[in-house]
Amino acid sequence: MRFLADQMLGRLAKWLRILGYDTLYSNAWSDAEIARLARAEGRVLLTRDTRLLARKGLKGLYVSSEDLVEQIGQLAREGYLDSRPPFTRCLRCNVSLEQVDKPQVLGQVPPYVYETQDEFRRCPQCGRLFWRGTHWQRMVERVSGAAR
Numbered sequence: 001m002r003f004l005a006d007q008m009l010g011r012l013a014k015w016l017r018i019l020g021y022d023t024l025y026s027n028a029w030s031d032a033e034i035a036r037l038a039r040a041e042g043r044v045l046l047t048r049d050t051r052l053l054a055r056k057g058l059k060g061l062y063v064s065s066e067d068l069v070e071q072i073g074q075l076a077r078e079g080y081l082d083s084r085p086p087f088t089r090c091l092r093c094n095v096s097l098e099q100v101d102k103p104q105v106l107g108q109v110p111p112y113v114y115e116t117q118d119e120f121r122r123c124p125q126c127g128r129l130f131w132r133g134t135h136w137q138r139m140v141e142r143v144s145g146a147a148r
């Protein structure tokens with residue numbers, strides 16, 4: 001399942017990436033570009049705009065809530081989510097993260113993080129490092145709870 005989120009759904013797009021889903025998003029795309037991309041790549045268009053949804057040849061879903069956890073819940077209820085490992089995709093670039101050995105990140109992450117975390121992943125595109133900090137962990141539990 002691959003998604004394209006419209007301009008209004010940036011937060012949902014970010015969290016779908018964190019949950020492991022390939023999700024395109026840009027707030028710079030016009031409605032026409034969004035529709036063209038969704039069609040060309042066979043992506044499910046996530047939108048709160050019924051006019052955008054009515055464009056021909058689109059697989060789309062009207063996202064009914066403005067609340068992130070409810071949005072994820074709706075996607076799950078309607079069968080768009082399966083259980084994937086979170087933290088496998090860059091929330092900025094939408095590309096798959098690569099596992100890195102802990103010693104390789106020494107000096108690149110705050111000392112506290114190095115001491116308390118064992119698993120690190122790196123985005124091959126932007127080079128950003130990811131780990132499951134406690135704040136993220138709590139948020140992931142909350143949104144993946146909604147996804148169940």
Ligand SMILES: [Zn+2]
Nearest residue numbers: 090093123126
């Ligand atoms: Zn990246």
